[in-house]
Amino acid sequence: MTDPLHAELLWLAREAARRAGELLRDGRPADLAVAATKSSPIDVVTEMDIAAEKLITTTIAERRPEDGFLGEEGASTEGSSGIRWVIDPLDGTVNYLYGLPSWSVSIAAEQDGETVAGAVVAPMRGEAYHAVRGGGAYATGAWAGERRLTCRPSPPLDQALVSTGFNYVTEVRTHQADVARRLIPLLRDIRRGGSAAIDLCDVAAGRLDGYFERGLHPWDLAAGDLIAREAGALTGGRPGQRPSYELAVAASPGVFEPLQRLLEDFGAWHDGDGPSPHPRGA
Numbered sequence: 001m002t003d004p005l006h007a008e009l010l011w012l013a014r015e016a017a018r019r020a021g022e023l024l025r026d027g028r029p030a031d032l033a034v035a036a037t038k039s040s041p042i043d044v045v046t047e048m049d050i051a052a053e054k055l056i057t058t059t060i061a062e063r064r065p066e067d068g069f070l071g072e073e074g075a076s077t078e079g080s081s082g083i084r085w086v087i088d089p090l091d092g093t094v095n096y097l098y099g100l101p102s103w104s105v106s107i108a109a110e111q112d113g114e115t116v117a118g119a120v121v122a123p124m125r126g127e128a129y130h131a132v133r134g135g136g137a138y139a140t141g142a143w144a145g146e147r148r149l150t151c152r153p154s155p156p157l158d159q160a161l162v163s164t165g166f167n168y169v170t171e172v173r174t175h176q177a178d179v180a181r182r183l184i185p186l187l188r189d190i191r192r193g194g195s196a197a198i199d200l201c202d203v204a205a206g207r208l209d210g211y212f213e214r215g216l217h218p219w220d221l222a223a224g225d226l227i228a229r230e231a232g233a234l235t236g237g238r239p240g241q242r243p244s245y246e247l248a249v250a251a252s253p254g255v256f257e258p259l260q261r262l263l264e265d266f267g268a269w270h271d272g273d274g275p276s277p278h279p280r281g282a
Contacts, residue, residue: 002135003116009083009109010117010132013223016059017105018128020052020089021121024096024105027051032097046097049073052089056107060085072219084110088219092195101125106197108222118223120197129201129227137204137230149231152206154254160209162251162259163191163199167215175272176214182266200224203250204231210251210259214268221248236260238269
């Protein structure tokens with residue numbers, strides 16, 4: 001039975017994500033421009049990222065004024081309730097800027113540092129995903145109503161379809177491309193969608209066998225990681241570690257360990273500066 005508090009947090013996450021998704025979808029100006037840059041000139045923020053985060057934090061604070069926030073576009077308050085909201089108001093900003101459909105809103109609620117509820121909305125797909133800790137993961141959409149998510153049965157690694165993403169810093173992105181080049185002959189193929197939250201939900205929904213990326217922040221990971229785990233996927237970072245900025249991996253159980261091992265061997269956690277890492281024994 002779902003904890004009543006967790007059920008409340010899930011409802012609020014879904015409602016705030018829905019409202020932000022509608023704002024982003026319906027309010028996108030024809031002349032949308034870059035408002036600022038972050039880690040590099042191609043790591044952009046638009047006016048809509050900022051507006052969506054404001055809408056989310058206002059929606060949540062109206063009902064739960066004692067909660068804390070951690071948001072990509074600057075929302076940061078400690079709170080006093082033991083609940084913190086981890087928010088990516090627009091995951092896939094470059095896709096959104098160019099009019100590509102693979103972007104999402106991601107909202108997770110943490111209780112005492114553990115993610116207990118998460119929601120991801122992908123408006124241009126007409127889909128939304130959600131999970132509460134211990135209660136399974138679900139998707140809603142006009143194409144299928146509401147359905148429980150289950151990751152794919154694990155294929156051999158050479159038949160696995162895996163997604164990844166690339167950092168905005170040139171040196172890191174170049175190294176990540178080299179890791180992908182080395183992985184491609186060992187997999188069915190690699191995809192690059194541009195939204196970590198959607199990739200994690202696609203693992204949950206059985207559309208991908210696995211996903212990995214270096215350089216993700218808590219707001220990129222929190223909701224999608226919970227959704228993937230509640231759908232039966234395994235998630236982690238480097239061997240024995242949790243997903244982190246250094247490395248995040250999510251995959252069906254039989255794909256997770258061999259994929260994680262290859263990523264460790266190929267130095268997927270590496271920034272790309274200094275000597276290139278080599279597989280063990282190489």
